[in-house]
Amino acid sequence: MGRSWKERVFMTLLGVAAASGLTMLILILVKATNVLLPADAKFGIVFDAGSSHTSLFVYQWPGNKEKDTGVVSQALTCQVEGPGISSYTSDPTQAGESLKSCLEEALVLIPQAQHPETPTFLGSTAGMRLLSQKNGSQARDILAAVSQTLSKFPVDFWGAKILAGQDEGAFGWITINYVLGMLLKYSSGQWILPEEGMLVGALDLGGASTQISFVPQGPILDQSTQVTFRLYGANYSVYTHSYLCFGRDQILNRLLAKLAQDRLSSQGAPVRHPCYHSGYQATLPLGSLYDSPCIHTTDSLNHTQNLTVEGTGNPGNCVVALRSLFNFSSCEGQEHCAFNGVYQPPVHGQFYAFSNFYYTFHFLNLTSRQPLNTVNDTVWKFCQKPWKLVEVSYPGQERWLRDYCASGLYILVLLLEGYKFSEETWPNIQFQKQAGGTDIGWTLGFMLNLTGMIPAEALTQWRAQSYSIWTAGVVFAVLTLVAILGAAAIHFFWTQD
Incomplete structure (x- = not known):
């Protein structure tokens, strides 16, 4: 018992x-x-509507933000088919239609319950800036068509607008410094703010404009070139300037138009182009050169005639022709001046060069931080190659092949004579497309700044x-x-x- x-x-x-x-x-x-x-991840969508194409980026960040700013990472990128939205002047509705496929792909990635709270924004850059100058009504029609299409999707659509050149440069600067861990980094189990001296500059070369942004050593004397940010609890004062009509595509067109104007006095004579390889020849309509407000025409020109262009492969003459597109004399006697009379403090620190800076130098195998004399020698030797040899050496790249010589020499003139880099500061420039698995451009910087306006998710x-x-x-x-x-x-x- x-x-x-x-x-x-x-x-x-x-x-x-x-x-x-x-x-x-x-x-x-x-x-x-x-x-x-972690708290539920937040998502944001940004369309980068450039002059030649549009890209979509999806970013995500944890709901519990670090010091009022989201810790953002790139979740998706999608290339929109077709040209930039500024090309749809004859049918603005197609500008909106072209964006649907990428946006639908983005919404597959984002949980459906979060679609209504996902901020979505379209920023157009220099291509639309130029169109707005040329025909403001057409630019407004395109933005209205884009807005109408995007507002039909179940997202928090913040609008479509033309981004100011200064904003494009400043947000590019934020992107670079964020992905390199210069604004915030994880160390010893916690997020910390790095030393300010570690910040890097941003060099952007688009199709229609180019931007330079950096933190100078001394004060910024011209307030119109200064932007200020507060990110992760710290304040930043950045010099930035955007040069419209100095993007890669516009420079190439301006160069060809200038050479054409110099030769049109000789009726029927071909235009001899020093930046095109010897043996290259093409015929194109003269009127297509004057679609852009970057190119000024004279009443005496007959835009209906065709233009015959012959390459001479002379890099020395090409540099002379490229220099003529800058106004260097406006900076004579001024201590801090780049070109076209624009104030610029001396370049300082490390720089990342992206977009067409990277694409051009990547083609020329010059992205390994080679010394300046090697870069210069490589570009000149490429320019002196006969066109037939170039065609054989680079099959499948015919679309841009004739322009790499001019692009390479233009980058050297812009960086050395325009932005005032020297043989000593040249090694401070890195030519990169991505950093930390993230595409370099203005969109991530914009989203980082935007997340400061999004309420933190309650823990x-x-x-x-x-x-x-x-x-x-x-x-x-x-x-x-x-x-x-x-x-x-x-x-x-x-x-x-």
């Missing part, structure tokens, strides 16, 4: 120990889950429940221990019988 009583008590205590232990384990797991799992309720959960956990832990000790005592006396 005694053995039966002890057996029942023993089994009861074991049951209590198992139940309380299981409860305690569940509470610990709930607590651990609430501590370790999960574990903080409010924390005390009660741990109290209950301790109670069940004590109960489990008492039950186990009681069962052990019963078992001991039971075995002594």
Whole structure:
């Protein structure tokens, strides 16, 4: 009879120990889950509507932001088919239609429940800036068509607008410094702000404009070239300027138009182009050169005639022709001046050069931080290659092949004579397309700045429940221990019988 009583008590205590232990384990797991799992990720969508094409980027960041700014990463990129939206002047609705496929792809990635709270923005850059100058009504029609299409999707559409050149440069600067960990980095288990001296400059070369942005050593004397940001609890003052009509495509067109104007006095004579390879020849309509407000025409020109162009492969004459597109004389006698009379403090620190800076130098195998004399020698030797040899050496790249010589020499003139880099500061420039797996451009910087306006996701309720959960956990832990000790005592006396 005694053995039966002890057996029942023993089994009861074991049951209590198992139940309380299981409860305690569940509470610990709930607590651990609430501590370790981040708040729901937030998403943002940005369209970069450039002069030659449009790209979509999806960014994500944890709901609990770091010092009022989201810790943003790139989740998706999608290249929109077709040209830039500024090309749809004859049918603006097609500008909006062209964006649908990429946006639909983005919404597959983002959880459906979060679609209505996903900020979506389209920023158009220099291509639309030029169109707005040329025909403001057409530019407004395109933006209206784009807005109408995007507003039909179940997202939080913030609008479509033409981005100011200064904003494009400044947001590019933010992107570079963010992805390099110069604004915020993770160290020893916590997020910290790096030293300000580590910041790098940004060099952007688009199709229609080019931007330079950096933090100078001294004060910025011209306030129109200064932008200020507050990111991750720190303030930044950045010099930035955008040069419209100095992007790659516009420079090439301006160069050809100038050479054409110089030769049109000789009726029917071909235009001899020093930046095109010797042996190259093409015929094109003269009127296509004058679609852009970057190119000024004279009434005497007959835009309906065709233009024959012959390459001479003379890099020295090409540099002379490129220099004529800059106004360097406007900076004579001024200590801090780039070109066209624009104020610029001396370049300072490391720089990242992206977009067409990178694409041109990548083609020429010049992205490995070669010394300036090697870069210059490589570009000149490429320019002096006969066209037939170039065509054979680079099959499948016919679209841009004739322009790499002019692009390479233009980059050298722009960086050395325009932005005032020297042989000593040249090694500070890195030519990159990506950093940290993220595309370099203005869109990430824009989203980082935008996240400062998005309310932080309330942390999960574990903080409010924390005390009660741990109290209950301790109670069940004590109960489990008492039950186990009681069962052990019963078992001991039971075995002594």
